[in-house]
Amino acid sequence: MKKILFFLNNRKNFISFSLLRLGATILGLVSNIFIVRKLSVEDFGIFSLALTVISLFTTLGFSWSSSSILYYGSKEKAKYNSINKTFWSRNIIIFVSLIIVTIGFILFRNQINSYIGLDIWFLLLLWLYVSVIEDYLNQYFLAVKKQITSTMLSFTAKIFYIILISLVPFDVPTLVILNIVSLSSIIFYTLSINRKDISKFEFDKPWFKEVLNFSLWQLFGFAGVYLINFGDVAVIKYYMTNKDVGIYNAAYQLFMGVTGFANIISNYYAGTVSENFASNNKENIKQFYYKERLYIFAISIVGHIVLLIFSKYIILTIYGEKYIESVIILNILLIGSMIRFLERFYMLYYNTNRKYKLQQTINIFRAVFNVVLSIILIQFMGLIGPAVATTVVFIITFLFSVFYCEKRISLFIKD
Template sequence: MSETVNNSLEKIAKGSTIILIGTMVSLLLGFIGRLILIRFTTQYDFGIYCLALTLVSILTTISTMGLGEGSTRYIAYLKGKSKNKLIPNAIISSIVITLSSSALIFIIAFFFSDFIATNIFHSSELSNIINIFLITIPFTAFSGIIISIFRSFDQFTIKVYFNDIMKPIIHIIFLGIVVFFARSLSGMASAYLMSIIIPSIIISIYFLKKHKLFGVEDFQFIDKSMIKELLTFSIPLLAVSIILTLMSWTDTLMLGYFKTAKDVGIYNSAVPLANLLTIIIGSLSFVYVPVMSQLYGKNQIRELGRSYVVSTKWCFIGTLPLFFILFVFPDFILNLFFGPRYISASIVLQILSLEFIINSYFGLNYYTLMTVGKSKFLMNCSLVGAVMNILLNIILIPIWGVAGAAIASTLSFVFIEILMSIKLYTILKIHPFTTTYLKLTILSIILISIFSTINDHTVASFWTFLVISFTFMLTFVLSLLFAHILDDEDVIITSLIKKKLGFNFFR
C-alpha cells in the first residue's frame, strides 16, 4: 500500500473517530430532546412540530446554495492544487453568498407562512410554529458555512463542540424550562430556536478570532469572479441537497396530506431511530471529502480509489451491528424510547433500517462522485429518485399508510445508490465489491437470518434482547477474524481500534 493511501486512511480513521464520538453524543442528547417532545406533547402536536421543522429544514437547505459541501470540496481542492492565494477569496465569497441567500429566503418564507399552513396543510396552529422556526434559517446557514470552512482545513473538532454538543445541550435546557413552566407547543418551538441562535453567535465570535488561520485579513474584500465560480460549482450541489432533503421529508409531507398528523407523528418516531444507522457514514464522509478532494487535486486517482474501497468496507462493518438491533428488535426499541403508543411504527423502523444499511453497503459513492466534480450527474440522479419517491408515495400511502411511505423511500434511495455506483465504476473503474467484501456480505446475511430466527422462537424480554444482541456481536467479530474478511490495508483502522480499546484484539 502506498504511503499516500496510508496517510489518507490514517487521517480518515482519526478524524472520523472524533466525528463519530461527537455524533454519538449529539444523537444521545438529541434523543433526550425528542423524548421530552414526545412525552410532553400529543401525537397531533408532535406531528405539527415535525411538519413545521420539515418545511424550514427544506428552506434552510435552499438558503445554503449548496455551499455546505461545495465550499469544503472547493477549498480542499485548491489546497491540493497548491492555489493557496485563492483560498481567502473562496472563504469570503462563501460567507457573502450564504448570508445573502439565507436572509432572502427568510423574508420570502415569512411572508407566505400563513398561506402554506392554512391552504396546504389546513392547520392554523402550524403557522405560528413555522414562523418561530423560520428565524433559525440565517443562523443555521451561517454557522453551517463556518463549520464547512473549518472542515476544509481539517479542523473537525469545531463541529463537535458547537454543533454536536453545545446545540443539543442548550435545546434540552430550554425544553426543560418550557416543560416546567408551560407545556405549550410554541414554547417547545422557541426552545429549538434558542438552541440555534446561541451556538451560532458563539461560533461567529470564535471564527472572527481565528480568521487569520485561513490567511484572511480583510473581511471587506469581495471577489465577484470567485463568487461566480463558487456558484457555478455549487448550484448543482444545491439542487442535489434540495432534492435529497425533499426525498427525506417527502414521506412526512405526503403522509400529512393523505393521512393525518397522528400518522406523521407515528412515522417520525421511527425515523430518528433508523437515522442512527447513518452515524458511521456521516462521520466518515465529514473527513473523507476534504481528504479525497486533495488527492483528486493532486491527480492521485489510484490512491483515491483504494481509500474509497477500504472506507466503504468499514462503513458497512461499523453499521451492521446497530442494524441488527433495530431490524430484529423494533418493538422493544420503540417501546423503550417512546412507549407502547408507538409500537405500531415497528414495520416502518424495519423498512427504513433496510434502506440505511443498503446505503452503508454501497458506501461513499456519493461523496466520491462529488469529489471528482460530477455534481451535475448527482443532480440528475437525485431528481430521478425524487420523482420515483413521489410516485411511489402516491401509490403506496393510500394502500399501506406509514408502511407504504417507508417502502417508497427505501426503493427510491436504493435506486439512486445503484445508479451512483454504476457511474463511479464507469468513470474511475472502482467499486467496493472485492472478494472479501462479498464474503462479508454472505456472512452478514447468514448471521442475521440465524439470530433473527432464534429471536422469533424466544420469549421477548430485556434479558433476551441483551443475550441475543451480545452473542450476535461476538459471533460477528470472531467471524471477521476466522473468515479472513480483513485485508492487509485494514490494519490502519484496526490499529486505531486497538489503541482506543487498549489491547491487541485484531491480531
C-alpha cells in the first residue's frame, strides 16, 4: 500500500493534469451528444466539413509554429528565466502567416462556401483568430510548466460551450458562432501571465532562425497530420455522400478524443525531457523511457481494451441508432490509437534532439500514403476502408520509429 501511495504521490501533478484532460475530453463528448441529437446526419456531415476547413486554416495559420514556444521556450526559460526571445520570434512568424492565410480565405471564399455548402467563410475566419489566443496561452503555460493552468483553458471553453448549446437553438452557422463565443471566454487567463517571462520587443537573429527552421518543418508535418483526417473526409465525400461523412466523422471525433490523451505525454513531459537531453541527464532519461513509459502505456492499453469492449454502447449512447455503422469504424481506429500512444515517446525524442526534419518527413509520408491507401480500400471495403488505411499507416511509421529511436536512446544512456 505504501508503494502505491508513494507512486501516486510522485506523479500527482501528472495525474491531476491527466484527469483534467479526461474531464475536458468528456465535456467534448457531452457537447457532441447535444450536437448530433439536434442535427440530422447530413447536417452533422456539413458541420464536419466546416471543421475540416477550419482545421486546415488553423494548421496553415498558426498551429505549425505552436510547439516552438513549448520546446524553445522551455529551453530559454531554463537558461535565462524568460521566454522573451522565443515569444517575439514566434510573433513575427505568426503575423506573416496569418496575413497570408487571411488573404487565402478572402480569395477562396466562394470555393470554401461551395465545399461546405453554406456561406460561412467569414465566421470561420473569426474562429481562426480567436483560436490563436487559446493556442498562445496554452503553449505559454506548458513552456513555463504550468500544465494544470494550460488544461483549464480547454476545460473552461468546453463548459461554456455546453452551456451555450444547451440553451441556444442552433443550426450549423450558429454552432460556429457558439464556438467563437466559448473560446473567447478564456481571455481572462491572460491575467495569469508572468510579466517577467515576456517583456519588450527583442529580436535575436540566430534564435529567430532556429525557431523559424524548427517551425517550418513543423508546418510540413502538421500539414501531413491534418491530411490524415482531411484526406479521409475528402475521399469519402468524393466516393460517397455527406451522410457517410457524418457517420465516419462521428467515429473519428471519438478517436481524436482518445488520441488526444496521447498529447498529454508530449505536452506534460516535453519541457522536462528537453531540459534533460540538453543537460545530458542520463539518469532522468533512463527513468522516463524505461520506467515511466511502461506505466503510461500499460494504463493506456487497459483503457483501449475497455473502449473496444463498450464501443457499441458508447456510439449508441452518444449518437443513437442512426450512427450504428460508426461502431466498426471506431474499433478499427482504436487499434491505431494504441499505436499513437507509444509513438508520442518517439516524437519527444525527435523534437528534443533536433531530429524534427525526420519526424515531419514521417508525418508527410504517413499522410500521402494514407490518402492513397484510402482511395484504394474505400472501393473494396466501403466506409471502413479509410479507417483501415489510417491504422495500417500508423503501424508502419511506428515500426520505423522503434527501429530508429530505441537504439539511439539506449546509446545516449550508456555513453
